[in-house]
Amino acid sequence: MNDKINSSKSIEWIHCNNCLIKTKHVGIIQKEVTGINIVGRSEGYSKDGISVNWSKIHTLFECCGCETVTLRTRHWSSNWGEETMDEFFPPPISRTIPAWHITQLSGFNPMKAKKL
Numbered sequence: 001m002n003d004k005i006n007s008s009k010s011i012e013w014i015h016c017n018n019c020l021i022k023t024k025h026v027g028i029i030q031k032e033v034t035g036i037n038i039v040g041r042s043e044g045y046s047k048d049g050i051s052v053n054w055s056k057i058h059t060l061f062e063c064c065g066c067e068t069v070t071l072r073t074r075h076w077s078s079n080w081g082e083e084t085m086d087e088f089f090p091p092p093i094s095r096t097i098p099a100w101h102i103t104q105l106s107g108f109n110p111m112k113a114k115k116l
């Protein structure tokens with residue numbers, strides 16, 4: 001497994017949970033982790049096993065409009081060809097939490113909640 005950390009200055013259009021639309025984001029920092037898994041040996045498909053390359057690229061993005069920060073992990077496996085899978089934290093939302101919901105939770109103490 002290899003780790004590589006870069007300062008990232010890439011610009012990408014991704015969803016912002018504060019602006020609630022796709023906005024320009026600048027990559028602040030990026031960490032790439034790569035590795036090789038040997039599969040198929042125990043299943044008997046191949047005597048030496050089949051090597052599968054994989055990578056995870058973690059990029060911290062900042063919205064150019066409101067400066068909200070989002071983490072994207074881009075997964076890739078040699079099994080997938082050119083395809084990648086993106087995962088965002090926090091997950092993208094399309095609506096904000098309504099004010100009445102926050103008001104209801106403000107007096108809630110989970111430590112005093114009764115178990116059912």
Ligand SMILES: [Zn+2]
Nearest residue numbers: 016019063066
């Ligand atoms: Zn934003």
